[in-house]
Structures are given as C-alpha cells and as structure tokens.
Amino acid sequence: MITTGPLGTLTQEASISTETTVSEVAVQLEGITKRFPGVVANRDISLTVQKGHIHAIVGENGAGKSTLMKILYGMQRPDEGEIRVNGSPVTFHTPGDAISAGIGMVHQHFMLADNLTVLENVILGSEPRKRGLAIDFAAARKKIKDISDAYGLGIDPDVLVEDIGVGTRQRVEILKVLYRGARILILDEPTAVLVPHEVDELFENLHGLVREGITIIFISHHLDEVLKVADAITVIRRGTTVAEVSPEGVTARQLAELMVGSELPSPETRESTVTDVVALQVTGLTIGADGERKVLDDVTLTIHKGEVLGIAGVEGNGQAELVEAIMGIRPSTGTVTLAGQEITSWTTLRRREAGIGYIPEDRHRHGLLLEAPLWENRILGHMKEKVNVRGWWINRKGARADTQRIVEQYDVRTPGIDVLASALSGGNQQKLIVGREMSGEPKLLIAAHPTRGVDVGAQAAIWDHLRTARAAGLAVLLISADLDELIGLSDWLKVIHRGTLVAEFDPATVTPEQLGSAMTGAGEEA
Amino acid sequence: MTTSSFTDRLLGRVKPSAWVPLTAPLVAILFAALITSIVLVITGNPVLDTLVTMVEYGSQPRSLAQIVNYATTYYLSAIAVAIGFRMNLFNIGVDGQYRLAGLVAAAVGGTITLPAPFLPIVIILVAMIVGAAWAGIAGVLKATRGVSEVISTIMLNTIATGIGAYLLLEVWGVRQGNDIGTKPIPAAGQVPGLGLIPDTPLKVYGLFILAVAVGIGFHVLLNKMRFGFDLRATGQSEPAAVASGVNVKRMIVYAMLISGAMAGLIGMPQLLGESYTYNLNFQAGLGFTGIAIALLGRNNPVGIVFAALLWAFLDVSANILDLHKVSPEIVTIMQGVIVLSVVVAYELAHRYRVNAEQRRVSRELAGAASITQKEGAAA
Missing domain, CATH: 3.40.50.300 (P-loop containing nucleotide triphosphate hydrolases)
Structure with a gap:
C-alpha cells in the first residue's frame, strides 16, 4: 500500500544495499498544521528526512517537537498538511497505522514491564502464535537474536528487565520497535535518562542502525549531542520549522540562536x-x-x-x-x-x-481550576479579597464584575466569564492569571x-x-x-x-x- | 487533553454541561428498564404486567408517603457521602457513623428529660456530634498520618458495629419482648409526622423538613460560601488549592467532620418519627445506599432529590412483587443497572459534548490566532 511510485519499487532489503545514495526520502512532511484549542502547536511544518540518516529535530521546550512527533506516529492527526512515507502519502489514525507503515517510536520514558523478561516485553502485544493459541517463544527468541545481532544491540532475550541497566533498557525499546518491522525510528529525547558513557554507546548503536538502512529521527535539545550524532538538523521554533542545517556548517551557539530566534x-x-x-x-x-x-x-x-x-x-x-x-x-x-x-x-x-502575587510555573496544575468558570478562577488564591468575599460568603457579584474588568483590561479573549477556564487558549488563560495576580495592588x-x-x-x-x-x-x-x-x-x-x-x-x-x-x-x- | 478526569465527573466535582444532567439519566433509566425486562423474560415473568403493577402500586397514596419517608433517609445519607465526594474524599464510613450516632442519640434521648422543642434538638445535636467525631477520626488520620480514608472508614465501620453491639447489649439495652433496645424516647422528644399526602393515614416523617434544610444548606455551603469554594477547589485540583493558600489538611478534617455530622442525621427521621428506640431492627446499610444515590444524583443537592425518590420508589414498589410471585430482587438488579448505566451515560454524553465544544472552540480561536499572528508580525 505504501510501495508505489519509482522509489517504492525498491524493497526494504534492496534499500539496505543502496544506503550510500542518500537521495531517497524516507519521511516527508509538508505544510503540517495542528491546532489545539487556542494554541497552534504546529504551523506549516515542512521536513524532509533522507533514508539512512540520523535526522535531528531541535527546539526549545514547547516549540512543538513533541506534537510533530505525535503526528508522525499517528497519536494526533494534523489539521492540515501531508505526510509521505517512502514517497507515498499516508494518513495515520492510530500508532498502529504508523507501525504498519514502518515507523516506530521510542519514548523518553521507557514502557517496559519490570517483572517480565526482555523477550516477553518485546513480543507483548504482537505475540507470534503457534497453532492458533500458544505463543511461539522459540520463533520470537530467534527473531530477537537475529535483530540484536544484525544491529549489534547485544541483547539477551531471557533476562528480566528489572535486572538490566538503563542503557540496555533503551536498546530493548529500540529492539521492540525493530521487531515490529520499523524502518524509521523516532527517538524522543533518548539521552535524557542516560549517563555519558551510555550516551556514547547509544550513538554507536544508532550509527550501526543507519548503516543497516534504518532511518532515525532524533529529538533533542542537547545541542552538543545533536552536532555529534546527526547527519541533518531541523530547527523548530514556535511551532514551525525555521531552519534546515547540516552539522558541519553550524556551531552549537548558532543552533541555539536559531532555536531562540532573534525576531x-x-x-x-x-x-x-x-x-x-x-x-x-x-x-x-x-x-x-x-x-x-x-x-x-x-x-x-x-x-x-x-x-x-x-x-x-x-x-x-x-x-x-x-x-x-x-x-x-x-x-x-x-x-x-x-x-x-x-x-x-x-x-x-x-x-x-x-x-504577593503568584504566576505559577504550571498554570494548569497550580494556577487554575480548569473545570470552573472564569469568575470562580478569579477567586482562586484571592479568597480574602474584598471583591471576592464578604466575610464567610462568596461575593458573586463583585467577583464577576472584577473578572469582567480583568477580561477587558488584560484582553482575555473569551466569549464570557461563565466559560470554563479549560476552554481558553494558553495565552488567554495566562492573561487571566496575570490580571488576577496584579489585582489588589x-x-x-x-x-x-x-x-x-x-x-x-x-x-x-x-x-x-x-x-x-x-x-x-x-x-x-x-x-x-x-x-x-x-x-x-x-x-x-x-x-x-x-x-x-x-x-x-x-x-x-x-x-x-x-x-x-x-x-x-x-x-x-x- | 487537559479536561477533567473520569473520576472528577463521576464524583460531580466537575459540572456537566447544560443538557447532560437531564438526558443522561433518562436514557440510563430506559436502558435499565430494558435490562430488567430482559431479566423478567428470562425468569418467565410477564414484563408489562410486572412494570405496570409496580407503577400502580408505587403511585398509591400510602406508597407515596412511604416513598417520601424512605427518600428522606436516603437523601440525608447521600448528602453525607456527597460532601466528601466533592472534595475527593471517599467517606465509606457513613454507615458506621450513622449507626453509632443513632444509638448514642437514642440512649441520650431515652435518659434525659427536657421540654418538647429542646429534647429532639438535643438528640439531633448528639447524633451529629457522634457522627462527626467518628468520621473525624478518619479525617485526622488522613491529615496527620496520610492514612487513606477509604481504608480507615471501612475499618471504623466494623469497629462501630462492635462498639454498638456492646453498648446496646451490655450498657443501654432494655429487653422489649424478643428485642433489645434503648429506653424509648418520651413524647417530648418525638417529632410528629406531617399529613402531606392526602388519602392515607400514613404520615410523612416530621424530619422530612430537616432533609429539605440539609439540602438547601448543602447548596448554600458549597456554592455561596468561602468554605465551599475552598472545598470544591480542593476537590477539583489539590495542587491549585495548595498554591492558592487553601490549608488542605484542615479542609480534610473539616469535610470529614461535616460529612460525619450529616451522617449522624440519617437515623433521626425514623428514630424520632417512628421507632423512638434504637433496637436490633434499626436499619443498617443505609450508608452504602447513600453512596449509590450520591453517584446517581451526581453529588448535586437537586440531583440527589430525584435519585433518592427513584430509589425509594423502587424499594417501595418492590413490596408488591412478592404477591405477584415475582422475586423482589428484580428491583435490586434494576437499581444496580441504573447506577451503572447512569455513570456510563453521563460519560458518553460528556465526551460527545467535549468533542463538539473543542471543535467549536478550535475553529473560533484558529481565526483569532491568525489575527494575533498578523498583529505580532506587524509589531
């Protein structure tokens, strides 16, 4: 279904032997836009990942990297734009669709069951069957061994996950997606949990993978690591792709400037x-x-x-x-x-x-009652202010009037003050909080x-x-x-x-x- | 998605949108009727006849009075549970709290002598204090030692049963034929019934009025008072409440005390309006009924009225089934199915609504966002 067009005639095996010709495109995103209520998480993103490359995507926290990867992995659907895998347009409804198109994701936080063996973890959810019912452990073991050897992952299928280190667990995660046939791996902040020598090991493994024709999309904000390992770098800022650079041509400082932006x-x-x-x-x-x-x-x-x-x-x-x-x-x-x-x-x-006014770091957890109307959120944290309370009683009228004032003065864009806080965009929620915390001198x-x-x-x-x-x-x-x-x-x-x-x-x-x-x-x- | 969790909605900490409260329970009740019909068919009973019989019996004046009496008790129980639920506290111990409170209050009422308006007031206050104290143990344990109130209140239920049995049998009990009960409360302590329902000698508990007052009080406390705001805020988001200066530990203790005090009231309508003594027949298990009714009524003071009435109607009309050779347990099945299907129906309706809302907001704000970007670019 995805092997159409001139590039698609190459089988996956064939593509391994042509790893030196980097003109093949594994993943292409064009004009991807994703809106959440009020926030445009991704805006007109374009990204081209060559087959057999380690392609790094860098950007600040909240720049939209994760959303983009969720779109590519079928966890979110873009509002606009097109995804092409190996040249053919695809639509992913679930991660299952992405997996069957050969895309696998290794999450930042490992998703392994400690009390199961590596083998059991790897086959969990896609168990090979023997005569309909029984699990074919022998076949699974052999396949895991083969993959481990082919990519130099060095994984023993029969140890318990709780007995292996963080670096090995990560390789198990990688093996898990390879086992499901992935040829394109998304690694979300893979080095965040690793100590330096494990990072070096991981990078060796990654080079081993790309040598075998696997394509890797590597998300990080550790610029030194990115420069060390990546073949190509895409910079995302405020939800959109702002630059496509080659690691030879940039310094970490230039990358940082691209990430933060100057305009x-x-x-x-x-x-x-x-x-x-x-x-x-x-x-x-x-x-x-x-x-x-x-x-x-x-x-x-x-x-x-x-x-x-x-x-x-x-x-x-x-x-x-x-x-x-x-x-x-x-x-x-x-x-x-x-x-x-x-x-x-x-x-x-x-x-x-x-x-003391307080604009908390995490407005959803600490700054707002998301499921309460705006005017009740005006009271939150200000339960002694005259406009909000009279003695033991909530001053509904006062709080509502003052919420209206904040909405107008601070340009909170909302249909009204009875709207639940969760319906507002992040920016408008924050303006409400700023207005609230600036009240009462x-x-x-x-x-x-x-x-x-x-x-x-x-x-x-x-x-x-x-x-x-x-x-x-x-x-x-x-x-x-x-x-x-x-x-x-x-x-x-x-x-x-x-x-x-x-x-x-x-x-x-x-x-x-x-x-x-x-x-x-x-x-x-x- | 940063919207409410399923538990938030289940426990009514989050208000469902406009039409949800009406449609969801109706659909659920129809569904429950369907399931009950299937059960009736399987057990070889006539479906229509049985249901019609229930409705006919349940709408007789005498049954109506009974329904109001049952519902009064259920309502108090559900409110006691709901206070905890609104703050994310699972007071499973309402059962032990009201039984212990009822016993002590009955013993006090049978012992002291006071003129008419004061004796019932004292009895009720004693019940509230005992209920609050018993629930307060769980509150203090949670606030100071982090003990889960679910565990502690279940244990306290068992302890209350033991203490109650000891006090009744060994200390306050007086033999009354085959039964043992506390000394009867004198006439000065009794609350006369109200002839609210015409065409029946059966009167409605005088403390029906207490239940109404409790419902209004619950609404006022929760929605009009600072304390209620703190309570709801804690229930909706504990981190936000902490950051806003709510003393969550103190709120836990207060909420448990109030919940326990309300639990203390559960036995009062019956004690002061009908039995005048706490004996072996004193109804147990009302605390658990209260949990089901609180869920059914979404912990909302008005919702619980309907939930309690429905529950009472089913309980009362079950009495006729025996005469028609239909097992009254049919009604228990129906009650169970109603609670389950109401929970499911609310959830489905809520999700539908949230999705529609998100699409709408997303559309509107996408327009607004592009304006913002233009402004940003122009700046």
Missing part, C-alpha cells in the same frame, strides 16, 4: 525604575536536611520596589523550590521578609493577602515562566503588563528558561545551580554565553 518581540525595559526600598528580603533560605543533598541551599536575595530580579538556571536546579518556599507552600528554613515585615511563619494565604509578583507556551501576541502583552507594573513600583521575581526574556526584562540577574545562587550579572552587559556557562555550573568566576 521575537523584544522584552526590553531599559530605563531603570529600581528604588532603594526593599520589597522582598530572603535570607539563608534552605530546603533539605543536613547531610543530604539540599534542593535549596542558603539562598539570599533582595528585590527592591520597581525592580525585576531574574533567576536564570537550567530547570530542576531549585527554581521551583525557591518559589514555593517564598510562597510558603514548601517548608524551608531561613527568613523571608516582605516590605519590612517578617513573613517566615505565615501561611500561603496570609502571604498572598499581604501582597501586590507588593511582590513571583512570575515563574510567565510566557511559557503562550502565543506571540499574549507574550508581548504579558511583557507589557510586567513593565507597567514595574514602573508603578512592583517588585518582581522572574523565573524563566527563556534567556531573552530574562535579559530583556530583568534589572538584575542571578544564576541558580544545584540549589545555590552561583553568579550574578547585569543584564545590560551579560551575553547569553556567559549566562549559559554559569547555568551549567562553570561560571563561578563571573
């Missing part, structure tokens, strides 16, 4: 509004007992009125914990002082009442990734609101993975690494490279 609306705020009035003073904030690794270690920082303090760092280095400690969500030691008043022992609600705003996953328009709007509030004397603690946003919005930057503030920079003079090396722990000298 983004500028978040710059240059004229300083920093005052000498301290809004937030955090001293010796620590999470984790003595003797074990501390997720937050002796963090001290000061934010003045009218100042935006940016925290840069690779995710998972204590940013989330810092925010939660300041919000009183997570127990910590050390002191937190808000506008001269110590709030260390206060509850989260009392801190919010005292004037906060003294401090904690903004964790305030523009993550929102469209360009909403991003510019949110930046505008932050700038305006800063000019009005708001102190802002800004956590972001977007270095442009950090450099552009912040008055001062601190870098967090393994729970400790390791460096600080003046955003006016810092370069992304300096920040980058500090973020990986190499920048203490700065």
Whole structure:
C-alpha cells in the first residue's frame, strides 16, 4: 500500500544495499498544521528526512517537537498538511497505522514491564502464535537474536528487565520497535535518562542502525549531542520549522540562536525604575536536611520596589523550590521578609493577602481550576479579597464584575466569564492569571515562566503588563528558561545551580554565553 | 487533553454541561428498564404486567408517603457521602457513623428529660456530634498520618458495629419482648409526622423538613460560601488549592467532620418519627445506599432529590412483587443497572459534548490566532 511510485519499487532489503545514495526520502512532511484549542502547536511544518540518516529535530521546550512527533506516529492527526512515507502519502489514525507503515517510536520514558523478561516485553502485544493459541517463544527468541545481532544491540532475550541497566533498557525499546518491522525510528529525547558513557554507546548503536538502512529521527535539545550524532538538523521554533542545517556548517551557539530566534518581540525595559526600598528580603533560605543533598541551599536575595530580579538556571536546579518556599507552600528554613515585615511563619494565604502575587510555573496544575468558570478562577488564591468575599460568603457579584474588568483590561479573549477556564487558549488563560495576580495592588509578583507556551501576541502583552507594573513600583521575581526574556526584562540577574545562587550579572552587559556557562555550573568566576 | 478526569465527573466535582444532567439519566433509566425486562423474560415473568403493577402500586397514596419517608433517609445519607465526594474524599464510613450516632442519640434521648422543642434538638445535636467525631477520626488520620480514608472508614465501620453491639447489649439495652433496645424516647422528644399526602393515614416523617434544610444548606455551603469554594477547589485540583493558600489538611478534617455530622442525621427521621428506640431492627446499610444515590444524583443537592425518590420508589414498589410471585430482587438488579448505566451515560454524553465544544472552540480561536499572528508580525 505504501510501495508505489519509482522509489517504492525498491524493497526494504534492496534499500539496505543502496544506503550510500542518500537521495531517497524516507519521511516527508509538508505544510503540517495542528491546532489545539487556542494554541497552534504546529504551523506549516515542512521536513524532509533522507533514508539512512540520523535526522535531528531541535527546539526549545514547547516549540512543538513533541506534537510533530505525535503526528508522525499517528497519536494526533494534523489539521492540515501531508505526510509521505517512502514517497507515498499516508494518513495515520492510530500508532498502529504508523507501525504498519514502518515507523516506530521510542519514548523518553521507557514502557517496559519490570517483572517480565526482555523477550516477553518485546513480543507483548504482537505475540507470534503457534497453532492458533500458544505463543511461539522459540520463533520470537530467534527473531530477537537475529535483530540484536544484525544491529549489534547485544541483547539477551531471557533476562528480566528489572535486572538490566538503563542503557540496555533503551536498546530493548529500540529492539521492540525493530521487531515490529520499523524502518524509521523516532527517538524522543533518548539521552535524557542516560549517563555519558551510555550516551556514547547509544550513538554507536544508532550509527550501526543507519548503516543497516534504518532511518532515525532524533529529538533533542542537547545541542552538543545533536552536532555529534546527526547527519541533518531541523530547527523548530514556535511551532514551525525555521531552519534546515547540516552539522558541519553550524556551531552549537548558532543552533541555539536559531532555536531562540532573534525576531521575537523584544522584552526590553531599559530605563531603570529600581528604588532603594526593599520589597522582598530572603535570607539563608534552605530546603533539605543536613547531610543530604539540599534542593535549596542558603539562598539570599533582595528585590527592591520597581525592580525585576531574574533567576536564570537550567530547570530542576531549585527554581521551583525557591518559589514555593517564598510562597510558603514548601517548608524551608531561613527568613523571608516582605516590605519590612517578617513573613517566615505565615501561611500561603496570609502571604498572598499581604501582597504577593503568584504566576505559577504550571498554570494548569497550580494556577487554575480548569473545570470552573472564569469568575470562580478569579477567586482562586484571592479568597480574602474584598471583591471576592464578604466575610464567610462568596461575593458573586463583585467577583464577576472584577473578572469582567480583568477580561477587558488584560484582553482575555473569551466569549464570557461563565466559560470554563479549560476552554481558553494558553495565552488567554495566562492573561487571566496575570490580571488576577496584579489585582489588589501586590507588593511582590513571583512570575515563574510567565510566557511559557503562550502565543506571540499574549507574550508581548504579558511583557507589557510586567513593565507597567514595574514602573508603578512592583517588585518582581522572574523565573524563566527563556534567556531573552530574562535579559530583556530583568534589572538584575542571578544564576541558580544545584540549589545555590552561583553568579550574578547585569543584564545590560551579560551575553547569553556567559549566562549559559554559569547555568551549567562553570561560571563561578563571573 | 487537559479536561477533567473520569473520576472528577463521576464524583460531580466537575459540572456537566447544560443538557447532560437531564438526558443522561433518562436514557440510563430506559436502558435499565430494558435490562430488567430482559431479566423478567428470562425468569418467565410477564414484563408489562410486572412494570405496570409496580407503577400502580408505587403511585398509591400510602406508597407515596412511604416513598417520601424512605427518600428522606436516603437523601440525608447521600448528602453525607456527597460532601466528601466533592472534595475527593471517599467517606465509606457513613454507615458506621450513622449507626453509632443513632444509638448514642437514642440512649441520650431515652435518659434525659427536657421540654418538647429542646429534647429532639438535643438528640439531633448528639447524633451529629457522634457522627462527626467518628468520621473525624478518619479525617485526622488522613491529615496527620496520610492514612487513606477509604481504608480507615471501612475499618471504623466494623469497629462501630462492635462498639454498638456492646453498648446496646451490655450498657443501654432494655429487653422489649424478643428485642433489645434503648429506653424509648418520651413524647417530648418525638417529632410528629406531617399529613402531606392526602388519602392515607400514613404520615410523612416530621424530619422530612430537616432533609429539605440539609439540602438547601448543602447548596448554600458549597456554592455561596468561602468554605465551599475552598472545598470544591480542593476537590477539583489539590495542587491549585495548595498554591492558592487553601490549608488542605484542615479542609480534610473539616469535610470529614461535616460529612460525619450529616451522617449522624440519617437515623433521626425514623428514630424520632417512628421507632423512638434504637433496637436490633434499626436499619443498617443505609450508608452504602447513600453512596449509590450520591453517584446517581451526581453529588448535586437537586440531583440527589430525584435519585433518592427513584430509589425509594423502587424499594417501595418492590413490596408488591412478592404477591405477584415475582422475586423482589428484580428491583435490586434494576437499581444496580441504573447506577451503572447512569455513570456510563453521563460519560458518553460528556465526551460527545467535549468533542463538539473543542471543535467549536478550535475553529473560533484558529481565526483569532491568525489575527494575533498578523498583529505580532506587524509589531
């Protein structure tokens, strides 16, 4: 069904022998667009993967890589565009369709049953039958052996999965898809769980696979690895393909620039509004007992009125914990002082009442009640504000009126305030949260990734609101993975690494490279 | 998809869209009637005759009064369960809570002497306090030690049975013929029935009014008060509630206390309106009926009214089946099928609705998004 046209006349076996002619196209995507309610996850994506190549797809978190791969693997259907495999157009309704077209996916998180053997895991769901009922283990074992030998995977089919290491498990996952006849492998962040020498082993295996004519689509945001292993690189930014480069021709830095882009609306705020009035003073904030690794270690920082303090760092280095400690969500030691008043022992609600606005990192989990109407979401986190409550009672009228105000002032695009929060797009949800957290004249705003996953328009709007509030004397603690946003919005930057503030920079003079090396722990000298 | 989970909808933490609450149960009941008919055919009973007999018997004035009385008890039980459900707490222990509460309240009522309006009030308060305390054990265990309330309340049910038996047989029990019961509550503590249904001497429990008040209170608490907002927020998304400053541990204890207090009321209409004593015949298992009815009524105070009435109708009209040589267990089958099919019907209707909604929103916002992009490009 997919072997039509001049290329299709080649059988798979034949294509192995022609691996040196790279003009064959294994996968071609054209004009792929995928919309989710409110967000365009993929927009007009074009991608051409040569047969027998390791083709890397790079992009920031949320750039649309995963959606694209889900489309290619039949887990999502594109709204527009065409997928061609080996030259013929295909439509995938389920991953099963993709598998029968020869596409296999190895997920970032392994999907193996620990208490089964490698063999049992591999055949699970596509068991070879013997006389209708019994499973033909002998045939399966032989096939697994053959595949393992052919691609140099070195896998013993009869050990329990719980007894093998992470690197081997990953090879089992690869074998699993090869067993199902895949000739095109999608590897989603395959190195995320591996230690360096396992990464090298994996890369050797990958080269072995492509030598045998397998095509690999390799998703990553580790640029060094990509440059090391890939034959071709496609860069995705904000849901669309922005560049197609060859690893010989680019440096990691150029790739990073392509990923982040330079034509983004500028978040710059240059004229300083920093005052000498301290809004937030955090001293010796620590999470984790003595003797074990501390997720937050002796963090001290000061934010003045009218100042935006940016925290840069690779995710998972204590940013989330810092925010939660300041919000009183997570127990910590050390002191937190808000506008001269110590709030260390206060509850989260009392801190919010005292004037801390909070834009959480994960708006769906922490910022909204998705299945509640917008006006009820206005109350969330502000259960003591006059507009929302009167004593023990919900002030329905007040909350609704104020929600209407936010919708208008912050340009939340919604048919009304009785719409469930889940019906809004990410950008509009975020604008609602920003509006809510700016209400009631906060003294401090904690903004964790305030523009993550929102469209360009909403991003510019949110930046505008932050700038305006800063000019009005708001102190802002800004956590972001977007270095442009950090450099552009912040008055001062601190870098967090393994729970400790390791460096600080003046955003006016810092370069992304300096920040980058500090973020990986190499920048203490700065 | 970032929409609600199946459990959210099952437990009514998420409001189904406009027409779902009406269509889904109707379809489910029709489906249940169909299954029941098939069972009747298989067991060799006349289908139409049986159903008509049930409806005829169930609509007689005497049956109607009985239905209201049954439903009053069921309603209180379902509300007790629903309070927990709305906060993601599975209070399986309503059963033990109301039995223990009923026993202690009956014993107190038979012992103390107070003038008319005060005695029933005291009895009811005692029942609420005992129910709340018994449920509170599970709440405190969960809040402080993280013990699953499902496990602890089931265990507390068993313990309540044991304690109840001991107290009844060894401490408060008075022999009454073949039975053992607490000392009868004097006339001052009794709540007279209401002649709501014409053409029958059978009166409706006076505490029918209590059930109405509880329903209104439940609605007000949940939808009009800050506490109810915190409770619903916790039920919908615990992380969001925590980030918003809701003290979730305290909410767990409060919710269990309120649920237990409501559970304490379950035995009251019957105790103060009919039996005046807690004896071996005191009805057990109402807590589990409450779970089914709460699910059927989607934990919504109005929905539960209909669910309780339907359940009561089936229970009452089952009484006539024996006379027609039809096994009354047919009704149990029907009740089971109704709960299952309502759950399925809600789910199907919800999914259909969500899909349609997503397509619509996607279309609308795709237009809006392209405008945004143009603006972005122009900027």
